[in-house]
Each structure stands twice: as structure tokens, then as C-alpha cells.
Amino acid sequence: KNEVEQSPQNLTAQEGEFITINCSYSVGISALHWLQQHPGGGIVSLFMLSSGKKKHGRLIATINIQEKHSSLHITASHPRDSAVYICAVGLNAGGTSYGKLTFGQGTILTVHP
Amino acid sequence: DAGVIQSPRHEVTEMGQEVTLRCKPISGHDYLFWYRQTMMRGLELLIYFNNNVPIDDSGMPEDRFSAKMPNASFSTLKIQPSEPRDSAVYFCASSLGSSGVYNEQFFGPGTRLTVL
Numbered sequence: 001k002n003e004v005e006q007s008p009q010n011l012t013a014q015e016g017e018f019i020t021i022n023c024s025y026s027v028g029i030s031a032l033h034w035l036q037q038h039p040g041g042g043i044v045s046l047f048m049l050s051s052g053k054k055k056h057g058r059l060i061a062t063i064n065i066q067e068k069h070s071s072l073h074i075t076a077s078h079p080r081d082s083a084v085y086i087c088a089v090g091l092n093a094g095g096t097s098y099g100k101l102t103f104g105q106g107t108i109l110t111v112h113p
Numbered sequence: 114d115a116g117v118i119q120s121p122r123h124e125v126t127e128m129g130q131e132v133t134l135r136c137k138p139i140s141g142h143d144y145l146f147w148y149r150q151t152m153m154r155g156l157e158l159l160i161y162f163n164n165n166v167p168i169d170d171s172g173m174p175e176d177r178f179s180a181k182m183p184n185a186s187f188s189t190l191k192i193q194p195s196e197p198r199d200s201a202v203y204f205c206a207s208s209l210g211s212s213g214v215y216n217e218q219f220f221g222p223g224t225r226l227t228v229l
Contacts, residue, residue: 033218043204043220086156100169101146101218103156 003027006087006104013111019074021107023087026068033101034061034072035086043086046072077111084108117221119205125227131193134224137186138207146218147180147190148204156204162188163210195228202226 005024013019023032034046047054047061049070054061058077063070074081087104118137126132138145147159160170165182173180177196182188192199202225206218 035220041202041223041225043206043223045217045219048217088156100161101158105155 003091003102004087004089004104006085006107008107009105010108011110013077013109015078015111015113017077017111019077019081019109019111021072021085021087021109023070023072023104024068025070025087025089025102027089027091029065029068029089029091031090032063032070033088033090034070035088037084037086037106039083046085074109079111079113082110117205117207117219119203119221119224121224122222123225123227125229126195127229128196129194130228131191132195132199132226132228134190134203134205134226136188136190136205136221138188138205139219140186142207142209142219143185144208144210144216144218145182145188146206146208147188148206150202150204150223151200159190159203192226195226197228200226200228 003026007022031048031050033048035043036046037043049061049063058075060073072085084106086106088101090101117139120135143164146161148156149159150156157172159172160180161168162182165185178192180190202223204223205221208216208218210216
């Protein structure tokens with residue numbers, strides 16, 4: 001079983017819909033990252049969370065440490081949101097663990113006009 | 114700032130050849146990461162450096178892979194000899210670090226490697 005599981009693997013939506021992508025992990029973590037990878041291949045960091053909730057424009061990320069679960073929400077989705085969304089966790093593994101991100105398999109989002 | 118710079122952007126080589134991938138991190142960042150992305154395995158951390166010192170290379174697949182960071186503004190990932198299964202996109206990322214994993218990583222555009 002992977003340490004980081006994302007769902008769904010593929011998601012298709014119509015423009016304007018509310019979208020939720022989920023990420024579950026099985027170990028203690030220091031922080032969780034949400035990344036976006038566009039069709040051209042570039043990777044951009046969207047959020048980094050260790051607790052609570054963060055919002056940036058139409059994107060909202062939440063994390064529940066007790067339940068080992070995070071969600072990425074997109075409100076009023078747009079075709080330009082079409083991308084692969086990747087969840088990554090930094091594991092609790094001691095002082096030298098900085099940087100050891102473990103990645104989910106990604107969620108492919110397609111938003112149709 | 115120009116962001117993280119990687120070269121070449123595309124590399125096609127034949128099995129057995131040496132391949133060198135290059136990375137220039139964002140100025141002032143003290144952590145540098147090398148990742149590999151394949152369809153089968155997704156993104157994987159290969160190695161990371163802090164202040165030019167390799168901290169964890171447990172993700173390096175085998176002895177054919179080596180990475181160096183001779184100074185704060187340059188790193189290389191070398192594969193010798195290359196094999197077809199090394200075909201992947203290799204990303205370099207950098208961040209401004211602290212004692213935890215709380216810092217955003219900035220990714221380069223990647224190098225798409227094809228080994229024939």
C-alpha cells in the first residue's frame with residue numbers, strides 16, 4: 001500500500017463546477033504539499049500545510065492531521081484548471097528528514113467549457 | 114529571479130552513453146533536490162543537498178547514478194552508463210530551508226531524457 005493515496009485518479013468536470021481532490025496518508029507527517037503540473041510538464045507548488053486551511057484565489061486546501069487526510073477544492077472551475085494535481089507529504093522521521101517528500105500518484109483533472 | 118534553471122531540456126542518447134543533467138537553483142536557496150518522474154512510478158526523490166552537502170541519496174536507483182553540487186549555484190546529475198529504463202523526466206527543485214519540511218519547493222522545467 002502506498003504511503004500517500006489520492007482520489008480520484010481521473011476527474012472530469014464542466015466549467016463552473018466545484019471540484020474536490022482527496023489525499024490520504026498512512027504515516028505521521030511534518031507538512032503536506034499540493035502541487036500542480038500542467039500539460040507542458042512544469043510543476044508549481046500551490047500550498048503547503050501543516051494544519052487547518054489555506055486559500056488562494058479559487059483554490060482551498062484543508063488538512064485534518066488526526067484523520068491523516070487533506071482535500072484540495074477548486075471553486076468555479078475553469079478549463080485552465082485542467083492539470084495534474086499531486087499531493088506530497090514530508091514524513092516525520094527525525095532531524096535529517098527535511099526534504100524527503102513522498103508523492104501521491106496524482107489526479108488528472110479535465111475541465112470542459 | 115529566473116527561477117530554477119535546468120539544461121538540457123531534452124536529451125536523446127543511446128544506451129551505454131554518459132548523460133549529464135545540470136541545474137542552477139534559485140539564488141540564496143540552500144536546499145537542492147533531484148527528482149525523477151515516470152508514468153509507472155510517478156515522482157520520486159533521488160537525492161537532496163543542503164548547503165552543497167548531500168544529505169540523503171537513498172533514492173538514487175543504483176551506482177550508475179551520481180550527483181554533485183560543487184557550489185551553491187550549480188548541481189549535476191550524471192548517469193553512466195545510461196540504460197533505456199532511465200528514460201524519464203528529471204526535475205531539479207530548490208528551497209530556502211529551516212529545521213523542518215515547511216518550506217515551498219520551486220521546481221525547474223525538467224529534462225526529458227530518452228535512452229534508446
